[in-house]
Amino acid sequence: MTIDLLTIPCLRDNYAFLAFDAEHRRAICVDVPEANPILAVLSAREWDLTHILLTHHHDDHVEGVAKLRAATGATVVGAAADTHRLPPLDIALREGDRLDVLDTSVEVLDVPGHTVGHIAFVMREAGLAFTGDSLMAGGCGRLFEGSPAQMWHSLQKLAALPADTRICSGHEYTQSNLRFAATLEPENPALISRIEAVDAARSEGRPTVPSRLDEELSTNPFLRPALLKAALGMPDADDAAVFAEIRARKDNF
Structure with a gap:
């Protein structure tokens, strides 16, 4: 079983991500800036969406969740610390928790800075890290809620991942x-x-996007x-x- 990745442009400069198992026609989605581009891909490829993973609460990452959930019945997953301002969650996770999707394990990291409840999802077997607006291609998210010290600590966690990890961040x-x-x-x-x-x-x-971690470390x-x-x-x-x-x-x- 191989997990592949599609980067889906949404809104003006956002991205959603579909990690998928083409053999079994299954996929998960990370962040939902808007539902229609994601639904179009799922329909064209005849994939079932099993989970929706949310990195943080900002509207440009979650405003399509209700429509996508209603259309697919997917399980919605996000940070336990942010249940009060995320769309309704089926599964609330904290750092160190693991989630099984697509027959592989997803690890949760707390990465506050951009927001205080921001999390990242790491699929080590697939070499993927979904970092939202924490570590970004060539940069990092603006500190709307957290402190520089929090963001620096968050980035150090992500920098410690394997160098060939693909960093799936939320914007172009x-x-x-x-x-x-x-x-x-x-x-x-x-x-x-x-x-x-x-x-x-x-x-x-x-x-x-995505970029490779070794590329981020050098630039x-x-x-x-x-x-x-x-x-x-x-x-x-x-x-x-x-x-x-x-x-x-x-x-x-």
Whole structure:
């Protein structure tokens, strides 16, 4: 049994994800910005949707849940800490909990920062991490609720995953994220190459998500504060403080 992935554009710049087992015509969906694009894929491929996994409560990640649940009967899963502001959950999970879907295990990580109840879903056997608006392609989510220290701790958890993990984040923000990264590391050859590849993909209308974790480790400034201390004039600061400075600069970029 092989689990594959489809990235589904939604709204203006959001993504939903379908992880699927084509042999058995089964799929799960992570985040539902809107239902219709997801339902169109399920209908065209004649797949059954078994679960809907939600990373956080923001409307642009959950507003299609009611329609998708009604159409498919899928089980809705989200963070126990956010049951009061998520759509009604069938299963509420906390860090360390596991969920069996598509005959494989999904691990739950608490990754607060963007919101205080944000979680990520890791399918280690499939090499997938659904990170929502925590770790993103070339960046990280804006800190609407959590602190820089919380987000830095969250990113460290995700950075410890296997290097070939595909990072499935929630938006097509990669070009702007990498333009910011280039202001900090203009001579980073990996970053220069990535910018060229991302620009080419977007010119052809292709998603730049998911990305690989090893690519993030070599180009994403929010995972590289230890390497950016001198460039930021903070040679003696700890990594969390440097991360906070990088996030502040991105907010004003």
